[in-house]
Amino acid sequence: MRFQGLDLNLLVALDVLIEERSVSRSAERLHLSQPAMSAALRRLRDYFNDPILAAHGKKMIPTPHALRLRGALRVLLTDIERMVSLSTQFDPATSQRRFRVGTSDYLAIVLFTRLVPEFERIAPGITLELIQPSDAMGTMLDQGELDLVITPAEHASAEHPSELLFEERHVVAGWSGNPLVQAPLSEQDFLASGHVAVEIGRLRPTSFAEKFLREQAKERRIEVLVSSFAVAPEMLVNTHRLAVMHERLAKAYAERLPIRFVEMPFPFPVMREMLQYNRTRSEDAGLRWFIDQAKRLTNHKQD
Structure with missing residues:
Protein backbone atom coordinates (compact mmCIF):
# COMPACT_ATOMS: atom_id res chain seq x y z
CA MET A 1 0.00 0.00 0.00
CA THR A 88 -10.34 -9.09 13.42
CA GLN A 89 -11.01 -12.42 15.05
CA PHE A 90 -7.95 -14.11 16.51
CA ASP A 91 -7.34 -17.66 15.33
CA PRO A 92 -4.28 -19.15 17.06
CA ALA A 93 -4.10 -21.99 14.54
CA THR A 94 -3.43 -19.59 11.65
CA SER A 95 -2.06 -16.44 13.33
CA GLN A 96 1.43 -15.21 12.42
CA ARG A 97 1.52 -12.72 15.28
CA ARG A 98 4.64 -11.85 17.28
CA PHE A 99 4.11 -11.38 21.02
CA ARG A 100 6.72 -9.23 22.79
CA VAL A 101 6.75 -9.94 26.53
CA GLY A 102 8.79 -8.24 29.22
CA THR A 103 9.68 -10.98 31.67
CA SER A 104 12.46 -12.30 33.89
CA ASP A 105 14.57 -15.39 33.27
CA TYR A 106 12.86 -16.91 36.32
CA LEU A 107 9.53 -16.81 34.44
CA ALA A 108 11.19 -17.96 31.24
CA ILE A 109 12.07 -21.15 33.12
CA VAL A 110 8.93 -21.78 35.19
CA LEU A 111 6.30 -20.49 32.72
CA PHE A 112 7.58 -20.19 29.17
CA THR A 113 9.24 -23.61 29.07
CA ARG A 114 5.67 -24.87 29.42
CA LEU A 115 4.05 -22.31 27.09
CA VAL A 116 6.47 -22.77 24.19
CA PRO A 117 5.69 -26.46 23.50
CA GLU A 118 1.99 -25.77 23.98
CA PHE A 119 2.10 -22.91 21.47
CA GLU A 120 3.95 -25.10 18.97
CA ARG A 121 1.03 -27.50 19.18
CA ILE A 122 -1.93 -25.10 19.07
CA ALA A 123 -0.45 -21.93 17.50
CA PRO A 124 2.50 -22.94 15.31
CA GLY A 125 2.73 -19.62 13.45
CA ILE A 126 3.12 -17.46 16.57
CA THR A 127 6.49 -15.94 17.49
CA LEU A 128 7.48 -15.18 21.08
CA GLU A 129 10.03 -12.50 21.90
CA LEU A 130 11.01 -12.39 25.58
CA ILE A 131 12.52 -9.10 26.73
CA GLN A 132 14.63 -9.06 29.90
CA PRO A 133 13.61 -6.54 32.61
CA SER A 134 15.35 -3.19 32.39
CA ASP A 135 14.92 0.38 33.53
CA ALA A 136 13.21 1.10 30.17
CA MET A 137 10.48 -1.51 30.65
CA GLY A 138 7.86 0.97 31.87
CA THR A 139 8.46 3.29 28.92
CA MET A 140 8.21 0.39 26.49
CA LEU A 141 4.85 -0.59 27.99
CA ASP A 142 3.60 3.02 27.82
CA GLN A 143 4.58 3.30 24.15
CA GLY A 144 2.97 0.02 23.17
CA GLU A 145 6.30 -1.63 22.31
CA LEU A 146 5.46 -4.58 24.57
CA ASP A 147 2.31 -6.69 24.46
CA LEU A 148 2.71 -7.81 28.07
CA VAL A 149 4.86 -7.25 31.12
CA ILE A 150 4.92 -9.94 33.81
CA THR A 151 6.08 -8.43 37.09
CA PRO A 152 5.52 -8.53 40.85
CA ALA A 153 2.54 -6.43 41.93
CA GLU A 154 4.83 -3.95 43.68
CA HIS A 155 6.49 -3.08 40.37
CA ALA A 156 3.31 -2.87 38.25
CA SER A 157 2.35 0.50 36.79
CA ALA A 158 -0.75 2.22 38.13
CA GLU A 159 -1.40 3.58 34.62
CA HIS A 160 -2.31 0.25 32.99
CA PRO A 161 -4.56 -2.75 33.74
CA SER A 162 -3.05 -5.77 35.45
CA GLU A 163 -4.28 -9.28 36.30
CA LEU A 164 -3.00 -11.85 38.77
CA LEU A 165 -1.09 -14.68 37.08
CA PHE A 166 -0.12 -16.64 40.20
CA GLU A 167 1.18 -16.34 43.75
CA GLU A 168 4.70 -17.47 44.58
CA ARG A 169 6.40 -18.50 47.81
CA HIS A 170 10.10 -18.10 48.53
CA VAL A 171 12.40 -20.75 49.98
CA VAL A 172 16.07 -21.05 50.96
CA ALA A 173 18.16 -23.12 48.56
CA GLY A 174 21.62 -24.57 48.91
CA TRP A 175 23.96 -27.28 47.61
CA SER A 176 22.81 -30.77 48.57
CA GLY A 177 26.06 -31.22 50.50
CA ASN A 178 25.37 -28.17 52.67
CA PRO A 179 24.22 -29.34 56.13
CA LEU A 180 22.06 -26.22 56.54
CA VAL A 181 19.55 -27.49 53.96
CA GLN A 182 19.27 -30.99 55.40
CA ALA A 183 16.93 -29.89 58.22
CA PRO A 184 14.80 -26.89 59.22
CA LEU A 185 16.94 -23.76 59.03
CA SER A 186 17.23 -21.33 61.92
CA GLU A 187 17.20 -17.58 61.38
CA GLN A 188 20.58 -17.34 63.11
CA ASP A 189 22.19 -19.81 60.69
CA PHE A 190 20.49 -18.10 57.76
CA LEU A 191 21.92 -14.71 58.66
CA ALA A 192 25.39 -16.07 59.52
CA SER A 193 25.81 -17.94 56.24
CA GLY A 194 27.30 -16.60 53.02
CA HIS A 195 24.67 -15.82 50.37
CA VAL A 196 24.13 -15.58 46.63
CA ALA A 197 21.83 -12.64 45.80
CA VAL A 198 20.12 -11.36 42.64
CA GLU A 199 19.86 -7.71 41.66
CA ILE A 200 18.40 -6.44 38.40
CA GLY A 201 18.76 -3.04 36.75
CA ARG A 202 20.33 0.16 38.01
CA LEU A 203 17.43 2.48 38.86
CA ARG A 204 15.43 -0.31 40.53
CA PRO A 205 18.14 -2.77 41.49
CA THR A 206 16.39 -5.02 44.00
CA SER A 207 14.32 -8.12 43.39
CA PHE A 208 11.15 -8.78 45.40
CA ALA A 209 13.07 -10.93 47.90
CA GLU A 210 15.97 -8.50 48.32
CA LYS A 211 13.58 -5.59 48.82
CA PHE A 212 11.78 -7.38 51.64
CA LEU A 213 14.99 -8.53 53.33
CA ARG A 214 16.38 -4.99 53.30
CA GLU A 215 13.16 -3.51 54.64
CA GLN A 216 13.22 -6.03 57.48
CA ALA A 217 16.90 -5.31 58.19
CA LYS A 218 17.81 -8.97 57.69
CA GLU A 219 21.52 -8.32 57.30
CA ARG A 220 23.48 -11.20 55.87
CA ARG A 221 26.83 -11.72 54.17
CA ILE A 222 26.32 -11.49 50.39
CA GLU A 223 29.35 -13.14 48.82
CA VAL A 224 28.12 -13.52 45.23
CA LEU A 225 25.92 -11.00 43.42
CA VAL A 226 24.40 -11.91 40.04
CA SER A 227 21.94 -10.25 37.67
CA SER A 228 20.11 -13.45 36.70
CA PHE A 229 17.78 -15.68 38.69
CA ALA A 230 18.84 -18.59 36.48
CA VAL A 231 22.51 -18.18 37.41
CA ALA A 232 21.99 -18.10 41.18
CA PRO A 233 21.38 -21.88 41.59
CA GLU A 234 24.58 -22.64 39.69
CA MET A 235 26.54 -20.53 42.17
CA LEU A 236 25.42 -22.71 45.08
CA VAL A 237 26.86 -26.02 43.89
CA ASN A 238 29.92 -27.21 45.86
CA THR A 239 29.66 -24.27 48.28
CA HIS A 240 28.07 -23.68 51.68
CA ARG A 241 26.28 -20.55 50.51
CA LEU A 242 22.50 -20.06 50.56
CA ALA A 243 20.11 -18.24 48.26
CA VAL A 244 16.55 -17.01 48.73
CA MET A 245 14.74 -18.35 45.69
CA HIS A 246 11.27 -18.60 44.16
CA GLU A 247 9.83 -21.97 45.10
CA ARG A 248 8.91 -22.87 41.51
CA LEU A 249 12.45 -22.06 40.38
CA ALA A 250 13.98 -24.05 43.25
CA LYS A 251 11.85 -27.07 42.30
CA ALA A 252 12.92 -26.80 38.66
CA TYR A 253 16.62 -26.61 39.51
CA ALA A 254 16.46 -29.34 42.14
CA GLU A 255 15.66 -31.68 39.23
CA ARG A 256 18.73 -30.53 37.28
CA LEU A 257 21.38 -29.73 39.88
CA PRO A 258 22.48 -31.15 43.26
CA ILE A 259 20.59 -28.55 45.29
CA ARG A 260 17.95 -28.76 48.03
CA PHE A 261 15.62 -26.18 49.53
CA VAL A 262 13.96 -25.60 52.90
CA GLU A 263 11.33 -23.24 54.31
CA MET A 264 12.21 -19.64 55.10
CA PRO A 265 13.22 -19.40 58.79
CA PHE A 266 10.97 -16.37 59.39
CA PRO A 267 7.66 -15.06 57.99
CA PHE A 268 8.04 -14.06 54.34
CA PRO A 269 5.32 -12.47 52.17
CA VAL A 270 3.80 -14.21 49.17
CA MET A 271 4.78 -12.60 45.86
CA ARG A 272 1.89 -11.82 43.50
CA GLU A 273 3.05 -12.15 39.89
CA MET A 274 0.97 -9.88 37.64
CA LEU A 275 0.23 -9.75 33.91
CA GLN A 276 0.13 -6.13 32.74
CA TYR A 277 -0.75 -4.68 29.34
CA ASN A 278 -1.20 -1.23 27.84
CA ARG A 279 -4.65 0.20 28.58
CA THR A 280 -5.29 0.55 24.82
CA ARG A 281 -5.04 -3.27 24.42
CA SER A 282 -7.90 -4.20 26.74
CA GLU A 283 -10.01 -5.49 23.81
CA ASP A 284 -7.17 -7.20 21.94
CA ALA A 285 -8.50 -10.71 21.21
CA GLY A 286 -5.04 -12.16 20.60
CA LEU A 287 -3.68 -10.76 23.84
CA ARG A 288 -6.70 -12.11 25.72
CA TRP A 289 -5.99 -15.55 24.27
CA PHE A 290 -2.33 -15.33 25.34
CA ILE A 291 -3.26 -14.33 28.89
CA ASP A 292 -5.80 -17.13 29.16
CA GLN A 293 -3.19 -19.69 28.03
CA ALA A 294 -0.67 -18.43 30.60
CA LYS A 295 -3.24 -18.60 33.38
CA ARG A 296 -4.41 -22.04 32.35
CA LEU A 297 -0.92 -23.51 32.44
CA THR A 298 0.08 -21.91 35.73
CA ASN A 299 -3.15 -23.02 37.38
CA HIS A 300 -2.55 -26.63 36.39
CA LYS A 301 -1.10 -28.69 39.20
CA GLN A 302 2.61 -29.08 38.60
CA ASP A 303 4.36 -32.36 39.24
Whole structure:
Protein backbone atom coordinates (compact mmCIF):
# COMPACT_ATOMS: atom_id res chain seq x y z
CA MET A 1 0.00 0.00 0.00
CA ARG A 2 1.10 3.53 -0.71
CA PHE A 3 0.08 6.75 0.98
CA GLN A 4 1.21 9.97 -0.66
CA GLY A 5 3.87 8.02 -2.51
CA LEU A 6 5.21 6.14 0.55
CA ASP A 7 5.15 2.36 0.70
CA LEU A 8 3.56 1.83 4.13
CA ASN A 9 5.55 -1.36 4.65
CA LEU A 10 8.60 0.88 4.97
CA LEU A 11 7.24 2.36 8.20
CA VAL A 12 7.94 -0.84 10.08
CA ALA A 13 11.44 -0.94 8.57
CA LEU A 14 12.00 2.67 9.62
CA ASP A 15 10.98 1.95 13.21
CA VAL A 16 13.29 -1.06 13.48
CA LEU A 17 16.22 0.71 11.81
CA ILE A 18 16.00 3.58 14.29
CA GLU A 19 15.84 1.17 17.22
CA GLU A 20 18.52 -1.28 16.11
CA ARG A 21 20.87 1.29 14.50
CA SER A 22 22.11 -1.48 12.24
CA VAL A 23 21.05 -2.73 8.82
CA SER A 24 22.12 -6.31 9.55
CA ARG A 25 20.34 -6.52 12.93
CA SER A 26 17.23 -4.92 11.44
CA ALA A 27 17.24 -7.42 8.59
CA GLU A 28 17.53 -10.31 11.05
CA ARG A 29 14.71 -8.99 13.20
CA LEU A 30 12.37 -8.52 10.22
CA HIS A 31 13.42 -11.83 8.62
CA LEU A 32 14.75 -10.06 5.52
CA SER A 33 18.00 -10.40 3.62
CA GLN A 34 20.59 -7.69 4.22
CA PRO A 35 20.36 -6.44 0.60
CA ALA A 36 16.56 -6.11 1.00
CA MET A 37 17.03 -4.12 4.22
CA SER A 38 19.63 -1.90 2.58
CA ALA A 39 17.21 -1.26 -0.27
CA ALA A 40 14.51 -0.28 2.23
CA LEU A 41 16.89 2.18 3.88
CA ARG A 42 17.73 3.73 0.47
CA ARG A 43 14.02 4.19 -0.29
CA LEU A 44 13.44 5.80 3.10
CA ARG A 45 16.36 8.15 2.55
CA ASP A 46 14.98 9.15 -0.85
CA TYR A 47 11.45 9.71 0.44
CA PHE A 48 12.38 11.73 3.54
CA ASN A 49 15.40 13.38 1.92
CA ASP A 50 17.42 12.48 5.00
CA PRO A 51 20.13 9.88 5.74
CA ILE A 52 17.98 8.35 8.55
CA LEU A 53 21.12 6.58 9.88
CA ALA A 54 24.50 8.30 9.76
CA ALA A 55 27.95 6.84 10.33
CA HIS A 56 29.62 7.86 13.58
CA GLY A 57 32.96 6.10 13.78
CA LYS A 58 32.16 2.40 13.48
CA LYS A 59 28.57 2.92 14.63
CA MET A 60 25.39 4.10 12.96
CA ILE A 61 23.24 6.63 14.79
CA PRO A 62 19.78 8.01 13.90
CA THR A 63 19.75 11.52 12.52
CA PRO A 64 17.85 14.26 14.42
CA HIS A 65 15.12 14.10 11.78
CA ALA A 66 14.79 10.32 12.19
CA LEU A 67 14.41 10.75 15.95
CA ARG A 68 11.70 13.37 15.40
CA LEU A 69 9.89 10.99 13.05
CA ARG A 70 10.01 8.14 15.55
CA GLY A 71 7.69 9.81 18.08
CA ALA A 72 4.89 10.06 15.53
CA LEU A 73 5.82 6.69 14.06
CA ARG A 74 5.40 4.84 17.38
CA VAL A 75 1.95 6.40 17.88
CA LEU A 76 0.95 5.46 14.32
CA LEU A 77 2.13 1.83 14.57
CA THR A 78 0.51 1.40 17.99
CA ASP A 79 -2.79 2.75 16.63
CA ILE A 80 -2.59 0.37 13.65
CA GLU A 81 -1.94 -2.60 15.94
CA ARG A 82 -4.92 -1.61 18.09
CA MET A 83 -7.13 -1.17 15.03
CA VAL A 84 -6.19 -4.63 13.71
CA SER A 85 -6.80 -6.26 17.08
CA LEU A 86 -10.26 -4.69 17.33
CA SER A 87 -11.33 -5.45 13.79
CA THR A 88 -10.34 -9.09 13.42
CA GLN A 89 -11.01 -12.42 15.05
CA PHE A 90 -7.95 -14.11 16.51
CA ASP A 91 -7.34 -17.66 15.33
CA PRO A 92 -4.28 -19.15 17.06
CA ALA A 93 -4.10 -21.99 14.54
CA THR A 94 -3.43 -19.59 11.65
CA SER A 95 -2.06 -16.44 13.33
CA GLN A 96 1.43 -15.21 12.42
CA ARG A 97 1.52 -12.72 15.28
CA ARG A 98 4.64 -11.85 17.28
CA PHE A 99 4.11 -11.38 21.02
CA ARG A 100 6.72 -9.23 22.79
CA VAL A 101 6.75 -9.94 26.53
CA GLY A 102 8.79 -8.24 29.22
CA THR A 103 9.68 -10.98 31.67
CA SER A 104 12.46 -12.30 33.89
CA ASP A 105 14.57 -15.39 33.27
CA TYR A 106 12.86 -16.91 36.32
CA LEU A 107 9.53 -16.81 34.44
CA ALA A 108 11.19 -17.96 31.24
CA ILE A 109 12.07 -21.15 33.12
CA VAL A 110 8.93 -21.78 35.19
CA LEU A 111 6.30 -20.49 32.72
CA PHE A 112 7.58 -20.19 29.17
CA THR A 113 9.24 -23.61 29.07
CA ARG A 114 5.67 -24.87 29.42
CA LEU A 115 4.05 -22.31 27.09
CA VAL A 116 6.47 -22.77 24.19
CA PRO A 117 5.69 -26.46 23.50
CA GLU A 118 1.99 -25.77 23.98
CA PHE A 119 2.10 -22.91 21.47
CA GLU A 120 3.95 -25.10 18.97
CA ARG A 121 1.03 -27.50 19.18
CA ILE A 122 -1.93 -25.10 19.07
CA ALA A 123 -0.45 -21.93 17.50
CA PRO A 124 2.50 -22.94 15.31
CA GLY A 125 2.73 -19.62 13.45
CA ILE A 126 3.12 -17.46 16.57
CA THR A 127 6.49 -15.94 17.49
CA LEU A 128 7.48 -15.18 21.08
CA GLU A 129 10.03 -12.50 21.90
CA LEU A 130 11.01 -12.39 25.58
CA ILE A 131 12.52 -9.10 26.73
CA GLN A 132 14.63 -9.06 29.90
CA PRO A 133 13.61 -6.54 32.61
CA SER A 134 15.35 -3.19 32.39
CA ASP A 135 14.92 0.38 33.53
CA ALA A 136 13.21 1.10 30.17
CA MET A 137 10.48 -1.51 30.65
CA GLY A 138 7.86 0.97 31.87
CA THR A 139 8.46 3.29 28.92
CA MET A 140 8.21 0.39 26.49
CA LEU A 141 4.85 -0.59 27.99
CA ASP A 142 3.60 3.02 27.82
CA GLN A 143 4.58 3.30 24.15
CA GLY A 144 2.97 0.02 23.17
CA GLU A 145 6.30 -1.63 22.31
CA LEU A 146 5.46 -4.58 24.57
CA ASP A 147 2.31 -6.69 24.46
CA LEU A 148 2.71 -7.81 28.07
CA VAL A 149 4.86 -7.25 31.12
CA ILE A 150 4.92 -9.94 33.81
CA THR A 151 6.08 -8.43 37.09
CA PRO A 152 5.52 -8.53 40.85
CA ALA A 153 2.54 -6.43 41.93
CA GLU A 154 4.83 -3.95 43.68
CA HIS A 155 6.49 -3.08 40.37
CA ALA A 156 3.31 -2.87 38.25
CA SER A 157 2.35 0.50 36.79
CA ALA A 158 -0.75 2.22 38.13
CA GLU A 159 -1.40 3.58 34.62
CA HIS A 160 -2.31 0.25 32.99
CA PRO A 161 -4.56 -2.75 33.74
CA SER A 162 -3.05 -5.77 35.45
CA GLU A 163 -4.28 -9.28 36.30
CA LEU A 164 -3.00 -11.85 38.77
CA LEU A 165 -1.09 -14.68 37.08
CA PHE A 166 -0.12 -16.64 40.20
CA GLU A 167 1.18 -16.34 43.75
CA GLU A 168 4.70 -17.47 44.58
CA ARG A 169 6.40 -18.50 47.81
CA HIS A 170 10.10 -18.10 48.53
CA VAL A 171 12.40 -20.75 49.98
CA VAL A 172 16.07 -21.05 50.96
CA ALA A 173 18.16 -23.12 48.56
CA GLY A 174 21.62 -24.57 48.91
CA TRP A 175 23.96 -27.28 47.61
CA SER A 176 22.81 -30.77 48.57
CA GLY A 177 26.06 -31.22 50.50
CA ASN A 178 25.37 -28.17 52.67
CA PRO A 179 24.22 -29.34 56.13
CA LEU A 180 22.06 -26.22 56.54
CA VAL A 181 19.55 -27.49 53.96
CA GLN A 182 19.27 -30.99 55.40
CA ALA A 183 16.93 -29.89 58.22
CA PRO A 184 14.80 -26.89 59.22
CA LEU A 185 16.94 -23.76 59.03
CA SER A 186 17.23 -21.33 61.92
CA GLU A 187 17.20 -17.58 61.38
CA GLN A 188 20.58 -17.34 63.11
CA ASP A 189 22.19 -19.81 60.69
CA PHE A 190 20.49 -18.10 57.76
CA LEU A 191 21.92 -14.71 58.66
CA ALA A 192 25.39 -16.07 59.52
CA SER A 193 25.81 -17.94 56.24
CA GLY A 194 27.30 -16.60 53.02
CA HIS A 195 24.67 -15.82 50.37
CA VAL A 196 24.13 -15.58 46.63
CA ALA A 197 21.83 -12.64 45.80
CA VAL A 198 20.12 -11.36 42.64
CA GLU A 199 19.86 -7.71 41.66
CA ILE A 200 18.40 -6.44 38.40
CA GLY A 201 18.76 -3.04 36.75
CA ARG A 202 20.33 0.16 38.01
CA LEU A 203 17.43 2.48 38.86
CA ARG A 204 15.43 -0.31 40.53
CA PRO A 205 18.14 -2.77 41.49
CA THR A 206 16.39 -5.02 44.00
CA SER A 207 14.32 -8.12 43.39
CA PHE A 208 11.15 -8.78 45.40
CA ALA A 209 13.07 -10.93 47.90
CA GLU A 210 15.97 -8.50 48.32
CA LYS A 211 13.58 -5.59 48.82
CA PHE A 212 11.78 -7.38 51.64
CA LEU A 213 14.99 -8.53 53.33
CA ARG A 214 16.38 -4.99 53.30
CA GLU A 215 13.16 -3.51 54.64
CA GLN A 216 13.22 -6.03 57.48
CA ALA A 217 16.90 -5.31 58.19
CA LYS A 218 17.81 -8.97 57.69
CA GLU A 219 21.52 -8.32 57.30
CA ARG A 220 23.48 -11.20 55.87
CA ARG A 221 26.83 -11.72 54.17
CA ILE A 222 26.32 -11.49 50.39
CA GLU A 223 29.35 -13.14 48.82
CA VAL A 224 28.12 -13.52 45.23
CA LEU A 225 25.92 -11.00 43.42
CA VAL A 226 24.40 -11.91 40.04
CA SER A 227 21.94 -10.25 37.67
CA SER A 228 20.11 -13.45 36.70
CA PHE A 229 17.78 -15.68 38.69
CA ALA A 230 18.84 -18.59 36.48
CA VAL A 231 22.51 -18.18 37.41
CA ALA A 232 21.99 -18.10 41.18
CA PRO A 233 21.38 -21.88 41.59
CA GLU A 234 24.58 -22.64 39.69
CA MET A 235 26.54 -20.53 42.17
CA LEU A 236 25.42 -22.71 45.08
CA VAL A 237 26.86 -26.02 43.89
CA ASN A 238 29.92 -27.21 45.86
CA THR A 239 29.66 -24.27 48.28
CA HIS A 240 28.07 -23.68 51.68
CA ARG A 241 26.28 -20.55 50.51
CA LEU A 242 22.50 -20.06 50.56
CA ALA A 243 20.11 -18.24 48.26
CA VAL A 244 16.55 -17.01 48.73
CA MET A 245 14.74 -18.35 45.69
CA HIS A 246 11.27 -18.60 44.16
CA GLU A 247 9.83 -21.97 45.10
CA ARG A 248 8.91 -22.87 41.51
CA LEU A 249 12.45 -22.06 40.38
CA ALA A 250 13.98 -24.05 43.25
CA LYS A 251 11.85 -27.07 42.30
CA ALA A 252 12.92 -26.80 38.66
CA TYR A 253 16.62 -26.61 39.51
CA ALA A 254 16.46 -29.34 42.14
CA GLU A 255 15.66 -31.68 39.23
CA ARG A 256 18.73 -30.53 37.28
CA LEU A 257 21.38 -29.73 39.88
CA PRO A 258 22.48 -31.15 43.26
CA ILE A 259 20.59 -28.55 45.29
CA ARG A 260 17.95 -28.76 48.03
CA PHE A 261 15.62 -26.18 49.53
CA VAL A 262 13.96 -25.60 52.90
CA GLU A 263 11.33 -23.24 54.31
CA MET A 264 12.21 -19.64 55.10
CA PRO A 265 13.22 -19.40 58.79
CA PHE A 266 10.97 -16.37 59.39
CA PRO A 267 7.66 -15.06 57.99
CA PHE A 268 8.04 -14.06 54.34
CA PRO A 269 5.32 -12.47 52.17
CA VAL A 270 3.80 -14.21 49.17
CA MET A 271 4.78 -12.60 45.86
CA ARG A 272 1.89 -11.82 43.50
CA GLU A 273 3.05 -12.15 39.89
CA MET A 274 0.97 -9.88 37.64
CA LEU A 275 0.23 -9.75 33.91
CA GLN A 276 0.13 -6.13 32.74
CA TYR A 277 -0.75 -4.68 29.34
CA ASN A 278 -1.20 -1.23 27.84
CA ARG A 279 -4.65 0.20 28.58
CA THR A 280 -5.29 0.55 24.82
CA ARG A 281 -5.04 -3.27 24.42
CA SER A 282 -7.90 -4.20 26.74
CA GLU A 283 -10.01 -5.49 23.81
CA ASP A 284 -7.17 -7.20 21.94
CA ALA A 285 -8.50 -10.71 21.21
CA GLY A 286 -5.04 -12.16 20.60
CA LEU A 287 -3.68 -10.76 23.84
CA ARG A 288 -6.70 -12.11 25.72
CA TRP A 289 -5.99 -15.55 24.27
CA PHE A 290 -2.33 -15.33 25.34
CA ILE A 291 -3.26 -14.33 28.89
CA ASP A 292 -5.80 -17.13 29.16
CA GLN A 293 -3.19 -19.69 28.03
CA ALA A 294 -0.67 -18.43 30.60
CA LYS A 295 -3.24 -18.60 33.38
CA ARG A 296 -4.41 -22.04 32.35
CA LEU A 297 -0.92 -23.51 32.44
CA THR A 298 0.08 -21.91 35.73
CA ASN A 299 -3.15 -23.02 37.38
CA HIS A 300 -2.55 -26.63 36.39
CA LYS A 301 -1.10 -28.69 39.20
CA GLN A 302 2.61 -29.08 38.60
CA ASP A 303 4.36 -32.36 39.24
